[in-house]
Amino acid sequence: MIYYERSTLATLKELLAVFAGAFEDHESYQSAIPSDGYLSKLLAREDFIPLVAVADGKVVGGLAAYVLHKFEQERSEIYIYDLAVLEEYRRQHIATRLINKLREIARERGAWVIYVQADHGDDPAINLYESLGTREDVLHFDIEP
Secondary structure: OEEEEEOOHHHHHHHHHHHHHHOOOHHHHHOOOOOHHHHHHHHHOOOEEEEEEEEOOEEEEEEEEEEEEOOOOOOEEEEEEEEEEOHHHOOOOHHHHHHHHHHHHHHHHOOOEEEEOOOOOOHHHHHHHHHHOOOOOOOOOOOOO
């Protein structure tokens, strides 16, 4: 059985490992794991929404989303920053259920929209997101601080 919950400190750390494996990016997700204090403060924030899918006593997938409060109107948007499912648990609608759980949270909070980006060539992610929403082709730029 798979269940979905808001992340705790322990499951958030497990989720970092899921992201590291799914994205093949151990440098970003495992080389400098934040302290318990940092993660606890993050978990206490209203603008951070971490969700996990748990099966067989372990985190098998999850997402990290952020609430962005807009200035042009009194509304907020939710950005899915990361979403991943362990390979052996894919094709079981776990990602869809995580997004649907986030949709519930978004409705409760009165969010205007949920948005996410996908990389060119990541066809599974693109297909998932197209099945749930409207595609917009935009450019993404990283600007050094």
